[in-house]
Amino acid sequence: MAKRPGPPDGTPSAGRRGQARRGPRTASMADVARLAGVSSQTVSRVSNGYAGVNEETRRAVLAAMKELGYRPNSAARALKRGEFRTIGVITFTLATTGNVRTLEAIATSAAREGYAVTLLPVAIPTQDEVRGAFSRLEELAVDAVIVIMEVHLLDAATINLPPHVQVVVVDSDAGDRYTVVDTDQAGGARAAVRHLLELGHRTVWHLGGPEGSFAAQRRTDAWRAVLAEAGRAAPPLIQGDWSTESGYRAGLELARRDDCTAVFVANDQMALGLQRALHEHGRRVPEDVSVVGFDDIPEAAHFLPPLTTVHQDFAEVGRLCVEAALSKVRGEGTERGTTLVPTRLVVRESTTPPPGPAR
Numbered sequence: 001m002a003k004r005p006g007p008p009d010g011t012p013s014a015g016r017r018g019q020a021r022r023g024p025r026t027a028s029m030a031d032v033a034r035l036a037g038v039s040s041q042t043v044s045r046v047s048n049g050y051a052g053v054n055e056e057t058r059r060a061v062l063a064a065m066k067e068l069g070y071r072p073n074s075a076a077r078a079l080k081r082g083e084f085r086t087i088g089v090i091t092f093t094l095a096t097t098g099n100v101r102t103l104e105a106i107a108t109s110a111a112r113e114g115y116a117v118t119l120l121p122v123a124i125p126t127q128d129e130v131r132g133a134f135s136r137l138e139e140l141a142v143d144a145v146i147v148i149m150e151v152h153l154l155d156a157a158t159i160n161l162p163p164h165v166q167v168v169v170v171d172s173d174a175g176d177r178y179t180v181v182d183t184d185q186a187g188g189a190r191a192a193v194r195h196l197l198e199l200g201h202r203t204v205w206h207l208g209g210p211e212g213s214f215a216a217q218r219r220t221d222a223w224r225a226v227l228a229e230a231g232r233a234a235p236p237l238i239q240g241d242w243s244t245e246s247g248y249r250a251g252l253e254l255a256r257r258d259d260c261t262a263v264f265v266a267n268d269q270m271a272l273g274l275q276r277a278l279h280e281h282g283r284r285v286p287e288d289v290s291v292v293g294f295d296d297i298p299e300a301a302h303f304l305p306p307l308t309t310v311h312q313d314f315a316e317v318g319r320l321c322v323e324a325a326l327s328k329v330r331g332e333g334t335e336r337g338t339t340l341v342p343t344r345l346v347v348r349e350s351t352t353p354p355p356g357p358a359r
Contacts, residue, residue: 027068084141105318144325166328188310188343189222201262251277306348
C-alpha cells in the first residue's frame with residue numbers, strides 16, 4: 001500500500017501544530033520541588049507561610065519559585081482554607097471626604113491583617129443597583145463586606161447574600177439589624193452648637209447636608225435639639241449637598257441677613273464655600289459671623305481664618321469596621337448593634353463672641 005504523503009518539509013503535523021500553539025508550560029509545584037530538592041509538601045508549606053520550615057530550605061524553595069516563575073494557586077488555596085482573605089467594600093460615591101477617608105482607613109487596616117480590599121461602587125443609589133452589587137459578590141471571592149451607604153436601601157432591596165459573606169455597615173441608623181460602626185454624628189453636632197451658644201450667640205443657623213443622608217439628618221436633629229433645650233428659636237434650615245459650591249450659594253443668602261451671627265455647617269467643604277461668600281459680601285468671619293464645620297479635613301486648619309470644626313476619627317472607624325468584619329469571619333462575634341466612635345470639637349479662629357448688638 002502506498003504511504004499517505006505527509007506535510008511538506010518544515011510543516012508540523014496536526015499534533016505538533018497543537019503543541020506549538022500552547023506555548024511554554026506553566027511551572028508546577030512538583031517542578032519547584034525537584035529544582036529545590038524538597039518534597040511538594042514542603043513547597044506547599046512555604047507558599048502558605050507555615051512556620052516550622054528550616055530557613056535554608058525556605059530560601060531554596062523561594063529561589064526555585066523565582067527561577068521558574070512559579071505562582072501559588074491562590075484560588076485553590078482559598079478553597080482549601082475556606083477563606084479568600086479579601087474584604088468587599090460597597091459605596092455610592094468617592095466624591096465625599098467621609099467616604100474616601102473611611103475607605104482609605106479600611107484598606108490600611110485590612111492590609112495590616114493580611115487582607116485585600118475589593119471595591120464595588122454603586123453608580124446610582126437605587127434598589128436595583130444595590131441588588132446588583134451584592135449579586136456580584138457571588139462572582140467575587142470575598143469573605144466579608146463593609147457597606148458605606150444609607151442602610152434604608154439595604155432594607156428596601158431584596159438582597160440574597162452569599163451564605164459565607166459577613167456584613168458590617170458604616171451607618172448608625174441601622175439599629176440592631178446589622179453590625180454597625182459609625183462616628184457619633186449627634187454628639188459632634190451638639191458640641192458645635194453648644195460652643196456657639198456659649199460664646200453668646202442668640203441662635204445658630206444651620207447649613208445641612210442633602211436630603212436622604214442619615215449623617216446629615218442626625219446633625220440637623222442635634223442642632224434643633226440643642227436650640228430647643230436652650231429655649232432658642234431654630235432659624236429655617238438651609239439645605240446643601242456637601243459641595244463647596246452649595247456652601248457658597250448658602251453664604252450668598254446668609255450674607256444678606258444681619259440677624260445671622262453664627263452658622264453650624266454640616267461639613268467642612270460647604271463651610272469653605274460659605275466663608276468665601278461672606279467675605280465677598282463684606283461679612284467678616286468671625287467678627288460678624290462665626291462658622292463651625294464638621295469633619296476636620298486636613299485643609300481646615302489652613303482656611304482663612306482657620307476653621308473651628310468637629311473632628312471625625314476616620315482611621316478608627318475603618319479599623320473597627322475591619323475588626324468587626326474579621327471577627328465575624330472567624331466566628332468570634334456575630335452580635336449586631338452599633339459602635340459609635342467619639343468626636344471632638346477643634347476650636348480655631350473662625351468662632352468668637354457675637355458683635356455687641358447681638359449679645
